[in-house]
Amino acid sequence: MIDITFEVTADNAEEYKRAMREGVEAALEALGNQAVSHSKQIITSNIPRHPDSWYTPTGDLRNSIDHEVKIDENTVYIGTDIKYAIYNEYGTGKYAGGRSGPWWFKDDDGVWHRTEGISGIHFLRDAVQGHDDEYKSIIINEIKKKLPGYQ
Numbered sequence: 001m002i003d004i005t006f007e008v009t010a011d012n013a014e015e016y017k018r019a020m021r022e023g024v025e026a027a028l029e030a031l032g033n034q035a036v037s038h039s040k041q042i043i044t045s046n047i048p049r050h051p052d053s054w055y056t057p058t059g060d061l062r063n064s065i066d067h068e069v070k071i072d073e074n075t076v077y078i079g080t081d082i083k084y085a086i087y088n089e090y091g092t093g094k095y096a097g098g099r100s101g102p103w104w105f106k107d108d109d110g111v112w113h114r115t116e117g118i119s120g121i122h123f124l125r126d127a128v129q130g131h132d133d134e135y136k137s138i139i140i141n142e143i144k145k146k147l148p149g150y151q
Contacts, residue, residue, distance in 0.1 A: 012148070015148060016147065016148070019146045019147050019148060020143065020146070020147070021071075022146045023142055023143030023144070023145065023146035023147060024071070024074060024143065025069065025071050026142040026143075026145065026146060027138060027139040027142035027143055028069045028071065028074070028075070028076040029069055029076070030138050030142050031076050031135055031138055031139070032067030032068070032069060032076040032077075032078060033067065034131075034134070034135070034138060035067060035076070035078045035127045035128055035131075036065050036066060036067050036078055036127070038126070038127035038128075038131065039065050039078060039123045039124055039126075039127035040062050040065055042121060042122070042123040042126055042127060043061060043062045043065075043088070043121065043123045044062060046121040046123070060082060061080065061082050061084070061085055061088060064080040064081060064082045064085075065078065065079070065080045065123075065124075066078070066079070066080070067079075078124060078127060078128070079124065080124075087118065087120075088118075088120065088121055088123065089120055089121070089122060089123060089124055089125070090120040090122075091117060091118055091119045091120030092117040092118050093115065093116050093117020093118070094116050094117050095116075095117045095118060095119040095120065096117065096120065098117065099116075099117065101116070102114050102115060102116045103115065103116075
């Protein structure tokens with residue numbers, strides 16, 4: 001039988017706890033940035049740009065998307081403060097389970113338009129869902145960057 005004795009000469013638990021907290025915060029920040037990037041790509045590729053359309057995107061919606069890290073909740077939120085964003089996310093009229101028939105509305109220039117609604121493009125939902133492997137990799141890499149001995 002072999003007798004092995006270990007002597008602990010340093011306690012690095014607090015250093016690792018601090019590093020882990022910093023890693024989680026960095027990971028949440030990186031996740032937020034990536035989700036915002038995905039959301040902006042979805043909007044850029046899905047908002048209609050027909051030359052005869054009355055609807056000409058200005059980029060206000062796309063540019064308003066941002067994220068906020070709540071470190072005390074270990075959570076990151078993405079969203080926008082643009083009031084009409086909900087209609088682009090979920091759709092309107094028959095596409096959102098609302099009106100079943102068409103209606104008319106007048107735009108800012110006084111021109112009347114007929115519509116049955118617009119379908120939702122889910123730019124927030126789809127920016128978060130379906131990227132599990134990518135987001136897992138971001139979390140692991142950001143935490144490893146902060147832990148001593150993993151650089």
